[in-house]
Amino acid sequence: MMTWLLIFVIVAATAASDLLQAWEGRRQGGVHSADGMGRHLQRWPILLSIACMAVSFFAFIAALRTADMSFVVPASAASIAIETLLAAWLLKEHVNTRRWIGALLVAAGVALLAH
Numbered sequence: 001m002m003t004w005l006l007i008f009v010i011v012a013a014t015a016a017s018d019l020l021q022a023w024e025g026r027r028q029g030g031v032h033s034a035d036g037m038g039r040h041l042q043r044w045p046i047l048l049s050i051a052c053m054a055v056s057f058f059a060f061i062a063a064l065r066t067a068d069m070s071f072v073v074p075a076s077a078a079s080i081a082i083e084t085l086l087a088a089w090l091l092k093e094h095v096n097t098r099r100w101i102g103a104l105l106v107a108a109g110v111a112l113l114a115h
Contacts, residue, residue: 002066
């Protein structure tokens with residue numbers, strides 16, 4: 001039970017981090033200089049994204065204490081399916097059929113791990 005809770009934390013924190021990075025990147029545009037990078041790293045979505053990634057990392061390390069790597073790594077790949085859904089829903093990205101199928105296959109693989 002603890003392992004699945006940690007997997008949930010990994011997936012949620014990774015998805016939140018990637019979503020925040022994508023959102024801020026689109027909002028501000030690209031970073032083209034060292035000064036631009038410094039300003040970019042001071043924005044709250046990027047700082048929150050870094051915090052989410054730290055949570056994901058430490059949950060991953062904790063999950064490796066409770067389960068084998070051969071389980072934790074594939075199970076944490078559920079973030080791919082969640083991120084695809086969030087990209088389409090929140091970021092209004094066009095997700096083509098091939099990507100939806102890929103996300104569904106990843107979700108099916110994680111579901112197989114649960115049994």
